[in-house]
Amino acid sequence: MVLYFPIGPIIGLLVYMLSRGLARSKAETGATVPTHRATQSRISIGHLVLFGVFYLPLATIPVMVVAEQTKSSWPGLLSFAAAIFAICMGPRWLAWRVLGPWGLPAVGRAVLWLAPSFTLSTFRGNLELFSAAFGGAPKPQRWAAGPWFLFARALRGDREGDPERMEALLELLRDLSSWRLPWRLRGQGFELLAWPALQAGDWGEALRRLAHGRGRGVRLLRRVALAHTAGVASPFLLWLAWLLAPERRRTRPLVLAVVDPERTAATIPPPLAHALQEEDAATDGVWLRHLKLLAEAAEGRPVRSSDIEAVAEDWEETLKKAGRMRLLSRGAELEVPKVQAVVAGLRPTLRAELEAVAESVDGPWPEPQRRNGLAAEVCRRRRDRLFAAVQVEVDPFLGRNGFQRKLEDPLAELERWLQFRRDLRRLLEAAGENALPTSWYGGLRFAACNWPVFLLQAYGLDAHWACRQMFRWSEAQARRMGDQEIAKLSHGNLRQVRSFLA
Amino acid sequence: MPVPSPDCENYLRRHLANPFLVLELAPKAGRSELERQGAKLLAMLAAGLAAAGTYATPLGPRERTAEMVREALAELRDPARRLVHEWWAHGLAGRIPTPRRRFPPPPE
Numbered sequence: 001m002v003l004y005f006p007i008g009p010i011i012g013l014l015v016y017m018l019s020r021g022l023a024r025s026k027a028e029t030g031a032t033v034p035t036h037r038a039t040q041s042r043i044s045i046g047h048l049v050l051f052g053v054f055y056l057p058l059a060t061i062p063v064m065v066v067a068e069q070t071k072s073s074w075p076g077l078l079s080f081a082a083a084i085f086a087i088c089m090g091p092r093w094l095a096w097r098v099l100g101p102w103g104l105p106a107v108g109r110a111v112l113w114l115a116p117s118f119t120l121s122t123f124r125g126n127l128e129l130f131s132a133a134f135g136g137a138p139k140p141q142r143w144a145a146g147p148w149f150l151f152a153r154a155l156r157g158d159r160e161g162d163p164e165r166m167e168a169l170l171e172l173l174r175d176l177s178s179w180r181l182p183w184r185l186r187g188q189g190f191e192l193l194a195w196p197a198l199q200a201g202d203w204g205e206a207l208r209r210l211a212h213g214r215g216r217g218v219r220l221l222r223r224v225a226l227a228h229t230a231g232v233a234s235p236f237l238l239w240l241a242w243l244l245a246p247e248r249r250r251t252r253p254l255v256l257a258v259v260d261p262e263r264t265a266a267t268i269p270p271p272l273a274h275a276l277q278e279e280d281a282a283t284d285g286v287w288l289r290h291l292k293l294l295a296e297a298a299e300g301r302p303v304r305s306s307d308i309e310a311v312a313e314d315w316e317e318t319l320k321k322a323g324r325m326r327l328l329s330r331g332a333e334l335e336v337p338k339v340q341a342v343v344a345g346l347r348p349t350l351r352a353e354l355e356a357v358a359e360s361v362d363g364p365w366p367e368p369q370r371r372n373g374l375a376a377e378v379c380r381r382r383r384d385r386l387f388a389a390v391q392v393e394v395d396p397f398l399g400r401n402g403f404q405r406k407l408e409d410p411l412a413e414l415e416r417w418l419q420f421r422r423d424l425r426r427l428l429e430a431a432g433e434n435a436l437p438t439s440w441y442g443g444l445r446f447a448a449c450n451w452p453v454f455l456l457q458a459y460g461l462d463a464h465w466a467c468r469q470m471f472r473w474s475e476a477q478a479r480r481m482g483d484q485e486i487a488k489l490s491h492g493n494l495r496q497v498r499s500f501l502a
Numbered sequence: 503m504p505v506p507s508p509d510c511e512n513y514l515r516r517h518l519a520n521p522f523l524v525l526e527l528a529p530k531a532g533r534s535e536l537e538r539q540g541a542k543l544l545a546m547l548a549a550g551l552a553a554a555g556t557y558a559t560p561l562g563p564r565e566r567t568a569e570m571v572r573e574a575l576a577e578l579r580d581p582a583r584r585l586v587h588e589w590w591a592h593g594l595a596g597r598i599p600t601p602r603r604r605f606p607p608p609p610e
Contacts, residue, residue: 163505170503208503287593288560294514295561300506318593327589334581342582346589353513360504 044123051116059083091115092126096188097246100134108134121146121465122182128152129185133192143411145455145466147181151189153411158196163300166193166209168418171425173212176469187215188246194221198254203228220245220255227258235259286314294353297360305365305379308354312375315350351377358382364429379430386427387439393420394443403454410459414466417451421473440481448474449486453493468497518559521574521584522591524566526557529591540575544568560594 062083067076091111099108112130117123125148128140132152143149150169157165178186190213197206203225210222220241227233235258242248242255284292289311296303317323324343331339351374358365358378365382368375393416396405407413424444428435452470455463471494478487522529525539546554547568556563578584 167503167505205503285593287590291514291517291561291594294510294517297504297507297510298514300504302504327585330588331581331585334585336581336585339582339585342585346586353510356507356509356513359507360510362504 044117044120047117047123050114051118055087055116059087088116092184095126095130096184100130101247101250103134105131105134105136109136121148125149125152125182126184129155129189129192132156142462143409144462145410145414145459147185147189147465149411150414151185151193153415155192158193164419165415167422168415169193170209171418171422172469175473176212178212178214187213187218189213191215191217191221194218194225198225216241216245217247217251220251224251224254224258233258286311286318289314290350290353293357297357301360302362303357303360305358305361305363308358308361308378309368309375312354312373312378313370315347316374319347347374350374351381354378355381355385359385362426362429364432383427383430386423386430387435389423390420390427390439390444391442393423394439394447397446397450398443403450407454407458410455410463410466413455413463414469417466417470420447436477437481440477440483445478445481445483445486448477449490449493456497464497468494471497514561517590518561518564519570519574520590520594521577521587523559523594524557524570524574529588529595536575536578540571543571547571 059080060083063076063080066079067073070076092115095108095111095115099105099111108130109127112126115126117126121144124140124144125146128138129148129152130136131138132155138152138156140149143153150172154166154169157163178190181189190210193209194206194213197203197209198221206225207222207229210218210225213222220238223233223238223241227238238255238258242251245251289307293303293307293311327343327346328339331342336342354374355378359382361382365379368379370376396403408416424439427439448470452463452467452474455470456467471490475487475490475494478484478490521536522531525531525536525543527536527539531539543554543566547566555566557566577587
């Protein structure tokens with residue numbers, strides 16, 4: 001009798017999920033596109049059946065044992081809850097925290113395969129992220145635009161030297177509360193992102209990747225990275241955080257490196273040195289400072305706009321009359337044909353190189369004082385390029401004949417949208433907030449509102465999670481601009497796709 | 503956070519492959535001196551001498567190959583390109599960490 005109470009609702013819930021698991025989504029837009037209306041399931045039916053016929057009966061065994069020994073029904077209920085908890089959490093804990101870090105990815109994948117998963121995205125996402133983190137080939141036939149695959153692709157991209165995907169994910173996490181992510185990603189997902197940076201000794205980057213994470217593991221890694229960057233660490237609090245955190249065997253060397261740096265100097269990499277050192281800047285000639293700027297940008301390190309301006313101004317000094325005359329006379333000695341054209345070609349070449357460096361400026365860049373100077377030209381061209389990058393994504397939404405671009409797979413579209421968002425943010429940082437109304441009423445409003453609609457219509461559930469984030473962003477931008485029409489439309493669309501079972 | 507720039511990497515690689523850096527000669531070196539140094543480096547590289555395998559740049563040592571030496575010699579045969587390379591080499595002169603002399607100076 002004691003079993004009827006908990007099992008009844010669980011079976012009811014399973015039946016309800018099966019019946020509602022076949023979902024369709026629709027959203028509003030002014031345009032029409034070919035739609036993919038095939039019914040898709042988001043429920044992992046195999047696991048639901050496995051749970052019903054195997055795990056649930058398994059959970060009743062301790063209840064029966066306890067029920068035979070006690071008269072009260074409460075111990076039985078508690079043991080049932082404990083058994084369900086162990087069945088739901090145990091296999092994943094074993095795979096993620098033990099088998100993966102211990103170098104047993106094949107066994108870990110098998111355990112994850114059998115772990116109860118009620119949604120397909122959780123099932124496939126766990127397997128894919130586990131493979132990306134601990135070894136294994138990517139399996140999905142189509143990359144659904146969800147958080148699991150986004151984390152998995154960012155991890156793979158980071159390992160393969162393609163940082164764009166990591167940047168796309170971090171762009172999303174800038175304003176996405178980590179509570180909106182699946183539980184595993186909120187903690188261990190961020191830890192996995194930070195591990196490559198920690199192992200390379202890039203503590204600043206590790207901190208950036210851990211910024212929005214939660215949980216004991218994230219707290220420990222953040223504390224370790226802070227100890228290296230800020231130089232402040234309480235050994236007691238560090239050991240306490242280590243004691244509470246998972247994967248203590250793996251994180252012990254990191255804690256020792258902070259607490260006892262001399263003993264572990266050989267095992268922990270030194271902090272990455274930046275090519276451009278402050279003290280050198282004053283003594284280096286403009287040639288060397290130019291090379292150092294190129295080196296910074298080539299490595300993907302942020303470059304300060306003030307450094308570019310200083311180098312540009314020094315180039316102008318160098319190429320002034322005296323410098324040009326020296327070049328011309330040396331050219332005459334070498335019998336250079338059209339020597340004036342050769343010397344005149346130096347400035348555009350340097351400008352092109354500084355423009356490439358300017359791509360690595362992250363943050364505001366106020367208009368340089370000398371409007372005709374090299375620095376001002378570089379600054380203006382950077383803005384033009386950022387504006388063009390945003391406009392390239394907006395243009396397909398402005399055509400009279402509907403959407404004029406072939407959609408990629410859902411995850412590639414989400415990454416593309418995040419890159420678009422990043423370009424817009426950089427444009428606003430570079431050109432000021434006044435650029436937003438110009439872009440918004442120049443077509444950005446249509447792109448912001450309709451992109452997720454087209455995606456949802458084309459891919460349905462595979463793009464469901466991404467579309468929620470896109471509608472949310474579109475609504476926020478519209479409210480910022482006071483555009484009630486787009487805000488209302490995006491809000492309505494968001495309400496339609498927000499519900500898990502709707 | 504910016505992403506690594508392949509354009510900047512290419513520009514940097516080109517600057518650090520400045521013929522005067524690759525041949526480890528001063529910008530004022532004459533034609534015959536350049537050719538002799540080039541021939542010597544090619545011979546050393548062909549013999550597999552480790553000393554010829556790297557050269558110093560302001561941003562640290564770089565790998566030197568026979569292809570780079572031939573390319574450097576070809577670049578310096580064009581007076582217009584030589585002028586630009588000289589200008590860069592002049593600007594970087596004194597910024598290169600002094601390498602230990604790994605092989606004797608070319609005979610005059």
